[in-house]
Amino acid sequence: MITLLTLAVRFAAVGLLGMVIDFIITWFLKEKIDIEKFVANTIGFIIAVCNNYILNRIWTFNSKNPNVIEQFYHFATVSIIGLLLNTVFLYILHEKFNMKFYSSKFLAILMTFGWNFLANLLYTFGNV
Template sequence: MLKIALSAAKFAAVGLLGMAIDFFFTWLCKEKLKINKFIANAIGFSIAVVNNYILNRIWTFSSKNPQVFEQFLYFLGISSIGLALNSTFLYLFHQKLRLNFYFSKLIAIGIVFIWNFSANLLFTFNNGK
């Protein structure tokens, strides 16, 4: 149980860095490049996914799996489901509940964290278990 808690804390730390990367690129695309806010959201999220995979593989889960590309595809698939959930929650909170766009994005990220950690622990970085 302690090992899972430590992994969750590391995953959260990587996620916080990923969130900063996500927010920066979302802001850059939406505010400065004037890209549609939902496309900007997908761009920020995607850049963060690559960063998060590398850091989680090396630091959080210390993966030695030689199938790096296959493992990344699992991570990308789980992250894509996370993106769909993130966008859905973002739409609901921002468009339907009229909450601030960035506050809505923060709430969505928090909810999707649970999905991302659980699915990656069980499927991406399970070390053949």
């Protein structure tokens, strides 16, 4: 049986890859295509979520749930709530505390990690 710590480490590794994908997409859209920073942030986040669902389903939680669409809906719901938390944290850090955008984005991701892990563990993949 896989331990909670192993699940958290795997979830964090997938999240780290997702963060890289998110940062690259956000940077490209914001800096090269000149899309508004919060829109670029949302697009980067969505692409990372799709990647993270696949990797978390297969590797982190080893899900055998045949209801892939329903499970993705749960994952997306958790991720949308995570996106809202992420955006609020990003806004507060960047706009209110005048932190640099990408530093704020990094901290917002870290602040959202706990919600994402626990909600996916308990709700999406039900591995408790």
